[in-house]
Amino acid sequence: MAGAGATIKQVLDAAEQAATAGDVARAVALYRQVLTKAPKHSKAKKALARLEKQGGTVGRAMTQADANVLVQVLNSGDFANAQRVARDMSAAFPNEPFVYNILGYASGMVGDQKAAIEAFKWAIKLNPNFVEAMSNYGSYLVQIERPNDAVPVLQKAIAKKPDYAEAHHNLGVAYFAMGQSDAALQHYDLALKYAPNYANALNSRGSLKTSRHDRVGAEADFRAALAIAPKDAGALANLAGVFAADGKSAEAVELLEQALVIDSKNTETLLQLAIIYNESGQSTQAIGVFERVLAIEPAHAQALRMMLDLVPLGDRGPLISQMETLFQAEQTAQIDKVHLGFALGHHFEKTGDYGKSYACLETANRLYRQDMPPLPETDDKKFARITKAFETDAFAALRDAADPTEVPVFILGMMRSGTSLVEQIIATHSDVFGAGELNAVTEMGKTLYDKGAKATAADGQGFTTAYLAELTRNAKGAARVVDKMPGNFFNVGLIKTLFPNAKIINTVRDPRDNCFSIYKNFFDTYAHQYAYDQVELARFANSYKQMMNRWDELFPDQIYHVSYEALVADQEGESRKLLDYLGLEWQDSVLEFHKTKRAVRTASVNQVRQKIYRSSVKSWQNYAPYLQDLYEGLDKKLWADAFVD
Structure with a gap:
């Protein structure tokens, strides 16, 4: 035809x-x-x-x-x-x-x-005036990952009909896909101005707010969308994501089950449900849901990767065979090979086949890194910009807005350095609430960093009020509330300026073990681009250590450094020191941290549910022949106090 x-x-x-x-x-x-x-x-x-x-x-x-x-x-x-x-x-x-x-x-x-x-x-x-076709065409271009081409099409539609809500929404989706969240938010708002009951626009705006870690705003938008369209499976799943991020696992599961009644074969919703079960320590239920995903899509690489870690080593034979076949197949999508490579790398490490393990990990890292878009700001520039701001005392005016509260506890450091373990130990104490990894300091601090010396006490007051509201909104009056965002090591200067009595715990690990642990893990974000290349990893680690040394000089005796190796060697002794630093009385329950029933939303989710083990110390040595670029890139003098021989 x-x-x-x-x-x-x-x-x-x-x-x-x-x-x-x-x-x-x-x-x-x-x-x-x-x-x-x-x-x-x-x-x-x-x-x-x-x-x-x-x-x-x-x-x-x-x-x-x-x-x-x-x-x-x-x-x-x-x-x-x-x-x-x-x-x-x-x-x-x-x-x-x-x-x-x-x-x-x-x-x-x-x-x-x-x-x-x-x-x-x-x-x-x-x-040429068919704005509906332009809107649909722009939306389709976004779907096929051509948002740059979609923008002018959608802009033309809006120029012809400025109050066309659907075109505004689709343009917002295009901008969001391009990483331009401010522009996206502007058009979502316009879509809702012209069509207040536009459920899709509410759902999209809620997703944008979720990406900004504005869970209060996101929840409001998702609830509004569901009030208009109660059977919107996507909005139900999105609201479940907000609840899961707040540690409300039972509520999240209930919403996802409702979404699956509407769309029973939605593998993304099933995957979300499996992840929540796993984060909640319900591994049997998680495996069951992963199997539901694979029944629909047998080659679902992400489900295979995440499920493999929950399956006993002796029962993995058929699963490993399937994953190896997919990993080696030319037609397997690149991102699927990334998921499979990381999973197989972990598996072969457990079986002692380190050469095969590294080959899988190297492929996964290389494939993932090579197609990443450039960051808006390189890590090197970020280190330099923030360090310079505090060395020049650019934020002196913010001291007038300092909040004397002792509630916040910041656990920070390199990823995979033991931050989750330290949080789990501390959060087991009855006077402590673990809020998990919050990106609030970074997100809320953007305005302050942008203003620099022009930031006022009123700006600082706005930050402290908003941050404390976010930190404590689920804490139920706990004496200490933990923000375990490793990347807050960038924000120590801002934290100590605005929360001078806050406790800061920096976890330190042998950089060879630390960096290799990063290298062998998949992080579902483009933010950690350094993680997938040995040379970049070493440079990032050196910059982190230099920054922490500088914070110690600017804020002497105000940062508690805990050694991962010391903690696993003497759990009770180091735990007592941690609680003493926080001004908390000793409780024997902290030694049973692995039994704590709380959601853990990090790459360490399965490790922190086990008793402390020491096998990860010096584990880099099993891969020494393959890690020369990493080892040679580390500044030996800078890291002298952290190397474990």
């Missing part, structure tokens, strides 16, 4: 075949389609004139009944059939942009990318 994706020759051939078969109406429609694309096409003009002389003007205009048939087929959800019907109608009514708009949508839904793009373009060419 000659549709939007057909060439002029193909349409011309189809027209000639129709004329030969005596289907004059169809032949006329097809010749008109050729002339719409190529108005001066002499062969088509002559053929059309000949048919019209023969009475071929029987072609009729499209009616509302025709349009209703097409819309009904589309709304049935049978997009393959909708594409077929739209193609037929595009042949019968070649000058109807409405038909091509639906053809574009249906083609996109069945994965026919070329036909979708050509149909949308043709709809817009036939009617």
Whole structure:
């Protein structure tokens, strides 16, 4: 059938075949389609004139009944059939942009990318003011990971119809995909200004707020979306994500089960449910849900990676065989090879096959790193910018806004340095609440960092009020509340300026073990780009150590440094020191930290549910032949006090 994706020759051939078969109406429609694309096409003009002389003007205009048939087929959800019907109608009514708009949508839904793009373009060419087609086309470009191309299309739609809510929403989605969250938020807000009951826009805005760690705002948007569309499975899952981040696992599970009643085969929702079960220490339930994912999609690499760690070593045979086959297959998607490589690397480490383990890890790291987009600011520039700000005393005015509270406890350091272990120990104490990894200091501090010396006491007051509200909103009056965000080592200067009585615990680990532990783990974010390259890892580790040394000079005796190796060697002795530093009385329960029933949302989720073990100390030595770039990049003098021989 000659549709939007057909060439002029193909349409011309189809027209000639129709004329030969005596289907004059169809032949006329097809010749008109050729002339719409190529108005001066002499062969088509002559053929059309000949048919019209023969009475071929029987072609009729499209009616509302025709349009209703097409819309009904589309709304049935049978997009393959909708594409077929739209193609037929595009042949019968070649000058109807409405038909091509639906053809574009249906083609996109069945994965026919070329036909979708050509149909949308043709709809817009036939009617340059067809803002709905522009909005749909822009949305589709975002879906196929071309947000940069989507933006001008959507901007054009809005220029023609400034109050078109859907185009604003789709433009917000495009900007969000490009990492421009401020622009995205602006257009989500405009979409809701023009259509206050636009559930999709509320859902999208809530997702943006979630990415900014504004869980209060996100929850409000998701609840508003569900008030409008109670059976929106996506909004239910998104709200569940907010609850899970707040440690409300039972509430999150309930919402996800509701979403699965609506859409039982949604693998993303199932994966989310499995992760929450795992974070809550319910490994049996987690495995069961991972198996549901794999029953729907047997090659789901992320599910395979996450489930493998929960399966006993002796029961992994069939699973490992499947994963190796997928890992080696040329047709396996690159991101899937990343998930599989990290999982297999961990597995072969446990079996003692370190060469095979490293080969898998190296492939996973290389594949993941090579396609990462550049960061808005390099790590080197970030270290330099923040260090300079406090060395020049740029934030002197903020001291007038300092809050004397002793509630906040910041656990920070390199990732994989033992921050989760320290938090789990401390949070087991009855007077402590573990708030988990909050990005609040970084997010809320952006304005202060941007203003620099122009930041006022009022700015500082706004920060302390907002941060304490976020930190303590689920703490139920706990005397100490832990913010375990490793990356807060960047923010020590800001923390000590605005919360001079806050406790700061820096976890330190042999950088060889620490960096290799980072290298062999998958982090679902592009923020830690240094993690996937040995040279970059060493440089980042050196910069971290230099920064912590500088904080010690600027804030002497105000940071407690705990050695990971000392903690695992003498759990009770080091735990007593930690509680003493926090001004808390000793409780024997902290020695049973692994039994604490609280959600853990880090890469260490499975480790902190075990008793302390020492096998991770000097584990880098098993891979020494493969870690020369890392070892040579570490500043031996700088790290002299942390090396464990």
